[in-house]
Amino acid sequence: MSGSEFDLFIFRTRRSCLPSGLYLILLLFAGITPGAVLLAQETATAGEHPDSSGIPLDASQTPATNVKPASLADLAWLEGHWTGEWGPRTATQIWTTPRAGMMLGTLQIVENNKTSDVEFFMIRQTARGVEYRVLHFTSSLEPWAPATLFLSSTDSRKFVFQNQQDSAPQQIVLTRTDPDTYTNEWKILHGAGDPLTNTITFHRQETNGGNGGRR
Numbered sequence: 001m002s003g004s005e006f007d008l009f010i011f012r013t014r015r016s017c018l019p020s021g022l023y024l025i026l027l028l029f030a031g032i033t034p035g036a037v038l039l040a041q042e043t044a045t046a047g048e049h050p051d052s053s054g055i056p057l058d059a060s061q062t063p064a065t066n067v068k069p070a071s072l073a074d075l076a077w078l079e080g081h082w083t084g085e086w087g088p089r090t091a092t093q094i095w096t097t098p099r100a101g102m103m104l105g106t107l108q109i110v111e112n113n114k115t116s117d118v119e120f121f122m123i124r125q126t127a128r129g130v131e132y133r134v135l136h137f138t139s140s141l142e143p144w145a146p147a148t149l150f151l152s153s154t155d156s157r158k159f160v161f162q163n164q165q166d167s168a169p170q171q172i173v174l175t176r177t178d179p180d181t182y183t184n185e186w187k188i189l190h191g192a193g194d195p196l197t198n199t200i201t202f203h204r205q206e207t208n209g210g211n212g213g214r215r
Contacts, residue, residue: 072125082202180204
């Protein structure tokens with residue numbers, strides 16, 4: 001048995017059953033001091049933090065304690081009437097006031113004075129976090145498969161929603177530039193290649209109520 005193996009044996013034996021007097025005799029027999037064992041123990045456990053189960057966690061596994069979870073209230077600035085240009089198309093979007101744990105939205109895409117696409121949205125607070133649901137219709141109101149995305153990251157100005165299924169859209173990113181401007185970027189799976197990315201910059205429109213829901 002090597003010196004390090006014997007040290008470990010002594011340490012484990014001491015913790016389990018040996019009286020302190022016999023433990024010191026074993027240490028002296030091994031030619032080491034109790035202080036050396038204590039130092040080895042402190043070195044081995046440095047940087048570890050036990051969780052509630054008693055299992056040590058290294059620094060990379062320690063949960064962050066200063067990160068505030070995002071909530072529906074963080075997206076209340078969406079409330080109001082928005083318009084944006086998407087190539088030759090005009091996009092009109094309206095979001096309701098957050099109420100009863102959710103807010104609802106609509107989108108109309110117009111090209112050459114004809115409606116090409118319609119979408120209905122719902123953002124709601126769930127036990128899993130903030131959920132974004134999308135239901136897309138063609139101009140003849142033929143529905144596409146609905147999609148459900150979850151808020152995966154945010155820095156209070158940028159909100160990234162991720163679809164955990166292989167359906168469209170795969171990702172939606174809302175980036176608030178200022179109180180009256182934000183970009184809506186969505187990625188759609190396009191065959192076996194990279195996702196197709198579309199971006200619309202929306203500008204808040206004043207309504208009869210004044211600020212159009214500005215927050």
